[in-house]
Amino acid sequence: MEIRPILSAMMRNKTAPLLIAAQVALTLAIVCNALYIIRDRLATAARPTGADEQNLSEIRFYPHRQITDIQDMQRRDIETIKAVPGVVAATWANQIPLGQSSWNYGGLTTDRGQTNSNIGATYYFSGEGDSLVHTLGARLVEGRDFEPGDYIDLNPALERKDPAVIIVTKALAEDLFPGEKSFVGRTFYLGSGDEAGAVRIVGVVEKLQSPSAPASEQAENSMIGPIHYLDPFSRYSIRTEPGQQDRVMADVEKALLALRNDRVLLGKRTFAEARASRYSGENMMAGLLIAVTGFLLLITASGIVGMASLWVNQRRKQIGVRRALGARKHDILRYFLVENVLITTGGVLAGIALALALNNLLVAELEIPRLPVGYLGLTMAVMWVLGLLAVLGPAWRAAAVPPAIATRTA
Incomplete structure (x- = not known):
């Protein structure tokens, strides 16, 4: 035509x-x-968070009067949680992936004299209970999990200090040491200058997303510190057996409320609910x-x-x-x-x-x-x-x- x-x-x-x-x-x-x-x-x-989201939950309590036995309270809480049938692992943790409330470190460096670093990371830490890696179901791809001797006690009202060892995500390790294939044993600094704390990498997890989970690659920059954080605010991450989450968390709530009368339940949620809220x-x-x-x-x-x-x-x-x-x-x-x-x-x-x-x-x-x-x-x-x-x-x-x-x- x-x-x-x-x-x-x-x-x-x-x-x-x-x-x-x-x-x-x-x-x-x-x-x-x-x-x-x-x-x-x-x-x-x-995007996957690197955690076993389908079986993870969080429960939080806030004190309504002064608590003097913080470490003992955390230890008894964990024992009570783990006594509930269906609990696989539990730990005190300062935050959860996709939780939107984030603890962060900026200006991470591999040289204490460096002052222009733009590398930052979410800082997870946990103390009493199982390791955070085990509780979250994160996968170690290099090195080891924390050992009992790695943990430090930290009362935020009295002091500020950093542990000697740390676990990082693969994404953070590659940002800190570009071109390297192995990261265990490497040292980096939490900041710059003479006061920057040096930490040695003992383990690398494949993935652990930050609570804020930005759209950029920074969402995967996370690190875990072995810290018994002596804060009266109680925040526990709990992994349950598949299909048992609702029943287990109801039992955990009941058991913890019966344990003490000097705190109130601030809230509980599953990681799936945290994902739905974040996105x-x-x-x-x-x-x-x-x-x-x-x-x-x-x-x-x-x-x-x-x-x-x-x-x-x-x-x-x-x-x-x-x-x-x-x-x-x-x-x-x-x-x-x-x-x-x-x-x-x-x-x-x-x-x-x-x-x-x-x-x-x-x-x-x-x-x-x-x-x-x-x-x-x-x-x-x-x-x-x-x-x-x-x-x-x-x-x-x-x-x-x-x-x-x-x-x-x-």
């Missing part, structure tokens, strides 16, 4: 083709970036964008159908004349499909430029990664298919009109 007559026909009546092309361009730009943001947000929300914004945004994308595609398809129907009706006489001169149904159908491909292609080319401009704005404002080329290709294909499907109905109806009726009713 000759393309030139189709282009000449469109040039004589530019309004409809330009409106369809503009709608295609705007839809492509928005849908392309929306699909990428949806994928990015859902991928972020699905509620990402999931809401993804759901909203999915709805907007679907609605926009529907509006675009409806617009193309409406424009195509109007345009076909305006050319019924032309169609009838072509049919009278011997054009078959599939010739008429092919004419309108080719015409639509040309219009859609014009819209797609404009849409690509618009999509890249919009992505540049989003990269600058929202700090999301740049749009991969694959998303442009996918959205281009979607728009071509959408355009063809939208025009197929009007074109088929036009091709089916007998020549005598088409010319008489024009």
Whole structure:
């Protein structure tokens, strides 16, 4: 089929083709970036924390009067928790992955004299009870877990000190010692200057996400210190047998409340609830964008159908004349499909430029990664298919009109 007559026909009546092309361009730009943001947000929300989330819970108590036997209280709490049937491991821990309340260390260095480090990490520590690595179900990929002699007592009201050894995530180790493959035995400093504490790596866990879990790679920068933290605020992480979480946590709550009357239950939650809370914004945004994308595609398809129907009706006489001169149904159908491909292609080319401009704005404002080329290709294909499907109905109806009726009713 000759393309030139189709282009000449469109040039004589530019309004409809330009409106369809503009709608295609705007839809492509928005849908392309929306699909990428949806994928990015859902991928972020699905990242593993490195913990056995399905079987982990946290329970917290706050004292309503002074507690003088803090270490003994923590020890008795752990004994009481572990006596509950179905408890696999339990420990006092200062925070949990995805908990959103975070203890952090900034400016970690491998040289005490270094002052410009931008490496930071979440600082987990736990004392009484099982090791935090075992309780969380994290996987050691190098070195060992803490031994009893590694732990230090720390009363935050009286002193500030750091342990001699530490466990780090693989991501943090690679940030601190780029290019290295083994990290056990390496030393780094919690800060810079003469007061920076030196710690030696004794173990590396594959993954342990931070409580804030930012979208950046910093989410995996975590370290664990062996510290008996003597704080009256009680916070216990508990891993249960599969399928026993609800029953076990109810029993744990009852047992701990019966143990003392000088504190109140501040709250309890599962790690799954912590995940849902942390990523509620990402999931809401993804759901909203999915709805907007679907609605926009529907509006675009409806617009193309409406424009195509109007345009076909305006050319019924032309169609009838072509049919009278011997054009078959599939010739008429092919004419309108080719015409639509040309219009859609014009819209797609404009849409690509618009999509890249919009992505540049989003990269600058929202700090999301740049749009991969694959998303442009996918959205281009979607728009071509959408355009063809939208025009197929009007074109088929036009091709089916007998020549005598088409010319008489024009």
